[in-house]
Amino acid sequence: MTLRRALCLGLLFGALLAGRTAAAQPVLNVYNWADYIDPYVVQRFQAETGIRVRYDVYDSLETLEGKLSSGRSGYDLIVPTSEPTFARLVRAGALRPLDQARIPNWGNLDPALMARVATVDPGNRFGAIYLWGTVGLGVRADAVRQILPGARFDQLDLLLRPENAAKLARCGLAVMDSATDVLPSVLRWLGKAPDSTAPADLRAAEQALLAVRPQLRAIPGSGALLDMLARGEICVALTYSGDVIQAAARAREAGRGVEIAYAAPESGAHLWFDLLAIPADAPNPEAAEAFINFLLRPEVMAAITGHVRYPNAVPAARPLVPAAVREDPSVYPSAESLARAFVPGTLSPAEDRARSRLWSRFKAGR
Amino acid sequence: MRAALISAPFLWLLALVAAPSLLLGWIAFGSAAEGVPPVAPPLAWQAGAPVWQGSLESFALLLEDPHYAGALLRSLLVAAGTAGLALLLGYPMAYAVAEARPRWRLPLLALVLAPVWTGLMPRLGAWIGLLRDEGWINGVLLRAGLIEAPLTLLFSDVALFAGMLHSYLPYAVLPLAIALARRDRGLEAAAADLGAAPGRVFLSVTLPLSLPAVAAAFLLVFIPAAGEFVIPELLGPPGDPLLGRVIWAEFFQSRDWPLAAALALVLLAVLALPIRAYQRLGRG
Secondary structure, three states: OOHHHHHHHHHHHHHHHHHHHHHOOOEEEEEEEOOOOOHHHHHHHHHHHOOEEEEEEEOOHHHHHHHHOOOOOOOOEEOOEHHHHHHHHHHOOOEOOOOHHHOHHHHHOOHHHHHHHOOOOHHHOOOEEEEEEEEEEEEEHHHHHHHOOOOOOOOOHHHHOHHHHHHHHHHOEEEOOOHHHHHHHHHHHOOOOOOOOOHHHHHHHHHHHHHHHHHEEEOOOHHHHHHHHHOOOOOEEEEEHHHHHHHHHHHHHHOOOOOEEEEOOOOOOEEEEEEEEOEOOOOOHHHHHHHHHHHOOHHHHHHHHHHHOOOEOOHHHHHHOOHHHHOOOOOOOOHHHHHHOEOOOOOOHHHHHHHHHHHHHHHHOO | OHHHHHHHHHHHHHHHHHHHHHHHHHHHOOEEOOOOOOEEOOEEEEOOEEEEOOOOHHHHHHHHOHHHHHHHHHHHHHHHHHHHHHHHHHHHHHHHHHHOOHHHHHHHHHHHHHHHHOOHHHHHHHHHHHHOOOOHHHHHHHHOOOOOOOOOOOOOHHHHHHHHHHHHHHHHHHHHHHHHHOOOHHHHHHHHHOOOOHHHHHHHHHHHHOHHHHHHHHHHHHHHHHOOOHHHHHHOOOOOOOHHHHHHHHHHHOOOHHHHHHHHHHHHHHHHHHHHHHHHHHHO
16 A cells, blocks of 8 residues: 555545544443442433433442542543542542532432531532432341340441350351441440541440451451342341342342341431532533433432432432332431431541551451 | 664563552652542652652551551461462472373363463352352251351351462463473483482482472462452451552552552562572572
8 A cells, every 4th residue: 555545544534533523422421339220210311312321330439439549530420428438539629510500400409418418518519419328237137036036136236246246156247348337337336426536436446346356257348248148148237228228129039038127226327428420520521410410300319219229319209219118217217317317527538547547457357 | 673672571671560660669658648649749849849748658657557567477478378289289280291191281281271261250259159158068068967067168268278279370380390391301210220219219300300490380379479369358368468458458448559559569579589589599
């Protein structure tokens, strides 16, 4: 091929490519938790708007933050948890303010719940609540009732009192591998402030965890813990509400007589929120805002909650959620338990590292 | 042309060894910060002049907190254990391959390598299925009446070493098999002619001659095993502080990139020692 012909071909090819991108469908890159949406919702958004959705999933905040912390992740919409990731991204200037004028359904959000997030995002500029939940105990009810008749599931005593743990160890105890989502509940159980940074309080929490450490079968990521619960390998686990409810549904479907129940600590549960947010360098923020607006429609949110069994923050969606999910108190906590629930405050990076080192020592068992 | 050929390996080393190590050093002497990326570099430009703002804090913390020295020690022990077991199992396998008829050697080596082709995740998944409380091994032992309650096999050292050996054994067998196949059999024949029994021939001639290959096999297993983190995570005791996992936790959970980089550099330095010793062995 002569040089000239090659050049001509190259130009032609380039022109073709340019023409294609100009006419190409807009693309929305979504990065969300695994098993955290009704797939039909995504299809419907694509059909209505003509925006193609590229949907990726993660199963831990560490993975999400790892991707974002090197910059230029290429994602338009992410779903970080309020504490610690969302708060940290807000402080690091890694998020783009949401243009509420482009999100008319913003008004559907529950102002009381949004106010709880405003502690980390003043004025709610960067995030809209997607789904939320509590941290509590997933219990294999059939087995635990045999070993400890009359034990209450809504108290962390079941897991954290050494005499209970010793009896239940054979049946399988686990704590999810997350310093940020386990330590606040342990501190609260000890009667301390959940976001305490006092060294004495943290030592007490470490001692309490170490006291039951020999009885723990595993300290897995929350996704792996869900699987273990569903298979009936674990009798008591400290983890996220919706994961336990999904595990319970899976265990029921498997029909092997494994009965799983969720209970949030009666004295006050750790409340968390997952927020819809747009990275500062998102290539297509308009599409992300269109998607947020779509998700905040009551009927769309109702479908998502019905599918993944986590409550949403759109009050108008609640009557549309299937009754079995809507009336399950482990999905939507009662008004009283919501009033007792707490949202832990923000830690400085140094305090955060102190906690994660405490956590490594606990995992190592020394 | 000749210059290009000679410089190729150096470019390779520069791109894949020197540059990443320098980057690690750059991060290790920085300090953790909130931002994208979450690290403040050791050198910053202020008013057109470089200003040193690095810190040795990460290295100080490594010396201060016994957690890290413990993790290093345990990683080296697990890696040495894996490499030792891989030699015990791998040497007879390699010897069998070397003694086989030439046309059988390649298929046999392929069989040794076969586990590598299946991918790590399915292999570890299979071990989980075998070892868990309701798994096959406990099922068979329970049915046979040999045990009354299931043995805790998963999340233990048994599972850890099973997974490590399964993954790293081929790296031990390969160099041994090649060295043993190429050995000078005339020396063994001479020893036998001079009246040595077969066991004696092996211990005095074959084994000493294969020692460089044994050392190479040991290192090929030991070095990657020292930084392994997937297998301990999925099969080993919960929270077992192996260096690979500790680096992961510092990087992703604490988001302390300088400390993670410092740990990686320390591991690199420690692993350079046996390589150095191996070079000495080769010369001496």
